[in-house]
Amino acid sequence: MEHVYIGLGSNLADPAEQLRNAVQALGQLPDSVLVGVSAFYQSDSLLPGQPRYTNAVVALDSDLAPLALLDALQAIEIDQGRERHERWGPRTLDLDILLFGDRLIDEPRLKVPHYHMQARPFVLYPLAELAPVDLQLADGRTLKALLADCPFVGLERLPH
Template identity: 80%
Template sequence: MIERVYIGLGSNLADPEEQLRDALKAMARLAQSSLSGVSSFYASDSLLPGQPRYTNAVAALDTSLPPLALLDALQAIENQQGRERLERWGPRTLDLDILLFGNRLIDEPRLKVPHYQMQARAFVLYPLAELAPGLTFADGRRLDDLLAGCPFEGLERLPG
């Protein structure tokens, strides 16, 4: 069965916009998957002071891969692009997060879907709204309601 998956992309090291473009090319080559949409790129401040600004986007991927197989494939892309997992909130060349996976609720040690912090992150919600306006999550939350509680402040939509 093919399911629509939304993936958050972020980078704040080593030419972040290029990191995102390279990740999207790699995602488009994933087995049993096709890249079906990409939001605009956005610049946002880091959640921690003293780090470079992030470039963020959201991609829509149609896939028949099981959730943990997709997670493994996305982590392989991160690793290929120089991702080092030294600290939880540290700067990174690439971060790929599964935000939503079809209509599934997933609670695994390695994967929580819907992504457990997306409701408070403008750099996730606004790009997601470009791809899926009016979306309702599997847990019943509505994207429009989350957007209403998460101001656009601190985001900059990048040209191109």
């Protein structure tokens, strides 16, 4: 099984409930085992005028191939009302493969490590709750170095 980290985000239709439902759905994926769930964090949207986002990271061990896992994640998004009208628009649920074992993936539909994660505290800090700080990404960067370059700014850790 490959150790996979998945980023979760929502800013529509009760975001915390969307994330709880997504965690439950991820725990039911075939050939996969839910290993851990970070705390939920809230932050402002990257684009002005959108509601605040709630984010988390899930650790999963999976025998699914990367694109099969991506398909499963997109099916969960659709089940939870995700509509893809605009790339950076508000969403009921966004599920992103952040890391897939030690693989470097560059496919038209999937880039791993997830692009821009190094600049997103709402990804890195929940990830750091689950992954060892000395984790080395497939592209050679370490989680520790990414955290050092991305301050904990604009995040609010939500109570359980």
